Amino acid sequence: MDAEPEYIRNMLLDVLSSEEALACDAVLLSGGLDTSIASEAVKLHIDNRDDSKLRTAITLTIDPQQNSLANSNNLFVQEPQDVVYARRIAHRLCLEHHILTPTLDELLAGEALDMCVRVLGTFDGMELRNAVVIATALMQAKKLGCTRVLTGDGADELFAGYSFMHSMNDDDLPRYTKNMVKTMSFCAFPLAADLGIKVWSPFLDPRVVEYATSDRGGLKSIKVGEFDGSVHGKLVLRKAFPEVISAARKKEPIECGSGTTVLPKLAELLVSDSTFQQEKREALEKYDLVVRDKEHLLYFRRFRAAVLDSPEALARMKRYGPDDTCPDCKFRLKDGSSFCNVCGLYPARPISK
Structure with a gap:
């Protein structure tokens, strides 16, 4: 060896x-x-x-x-x-x-x-x-x-x-x-x-x-x-x-x-186009948050109930900070990371070369 x-x-x-x-x-x-x-x-x-x-x-x-x-x-x-x-x-x-x-x-x-x-x-x-x-x-x-x-x-x-x-x-x-x-x-x-x-x-x-x-x-x-x-x-x-x-x-x-x-493909079958467009629009208007696809929507529904509609849970997460927030979900990014751990956006900030 x-x-x-x-x-x-x-x-x-x-x-x-x-x-x-x-x-x-x-x-x-x-x-x-x-x-x-x-x-x-x-x-x-x-x-x-x-x-x-x-x-x-x-x-x-x-x-x-x-x-x-x-x-x-x-x-x-x-x-x-x-x-x-x-x-x-x-x-x-x-x-x-x-x-x-x-x-x-x-x-x-x-x-x-x-x-x-x-x-x-x-x-x-x-x-x-x-x-x-x-x-x-x-x-x-x-x-x-x-x-x-x-x-x-x-x-x-x-x-x-x-x-x-x-x-x-x-x-x-x-x-x-x-x-x-x-x-x-x-x-x-x-x-x-x-x-x-x-x-x-x-x-x-x-x-x-x-x-x-x-x-x-x-x-x-x-x-x-x-x-x-x-x-x-x-x-x-x-x-x-x-x-x-x-x-x-x-x-x-x-x-x-x-x-x-297979879950992303299954979500495409479970959620109609009209439902997706409606709930995507509601997420942006009510929560100032971008839902990117149908699988994302299924998980967002859970996140909305567990976090966004819970004052206690929301208070534990940093949102709308002065800087270093994700442009799609407005939650605080980890220091030095270009990936948003909350909504999954990448890159969530410019990547330095």
Whole structure:
């Protein structure tokens, strides 16, 4: 094994032998590389692994046959793949595997979506398509009596898991990664806190963050390259744990792996053009806020009830500040960010070159 993969392998095995890791009693098992490494390392490679409390895996997948409207309009290009890999991992590790198969209607009108909108303070479609999967899984963990949940958060941000990072050079990628560390956030943490449980990710350990942003571990050649015949991000992680089931799996966003990627297309079928135009106009006139498409409208309805029509909730969010506000929704932008976490507008401020 090369020096860098061996270095990060030993580091992660050390992180995953910590009390925080061994206290995790469930894993949100997407079946991607990150949760594959985290769960398989805890169960198969750590000395005294019997001390680990990890017994439960939770995976959410959309059944293409459950929604007649989506099915009849051929919205599903392929079956969601998370469950395919997650089944193999759970079986290998002898985990009690809970596969959640909510309908699309339940995700668009259920308790999990309401919690996401309320807790995260957003009606951004990209965020909610992913967050509703996490929220549904965390709610199941709570029902099962789990108290500390293992995730793979942070690996994509730190190790160039996103495809747009692959074209960056050895000067731009470390700079971008360091900036991302300053602003990155993960919905699992506030959602879990709202439920009274905790989440933990080995990739957010300070030692891993320091390595991934250092001169030693920050180079593109460490993070992006060929593995098993294809070019991947997170190369050093794949080389460090070539034996895990998802070592060669391509990166898929949560919405693709779980199947919620069809929600924008479903919204187009659920909302008529006349209704969209009417409610879009009302949102602008009454709330001074831009609704951009039909999926956005479905989430805005929830946001309106949870935030805009609630004086207490609205008071907690900064709107109409003197500067740094989103032109579409008028909520305060995060310092240094060109992305609006509330409505999802990008760019919400000019991008400096």
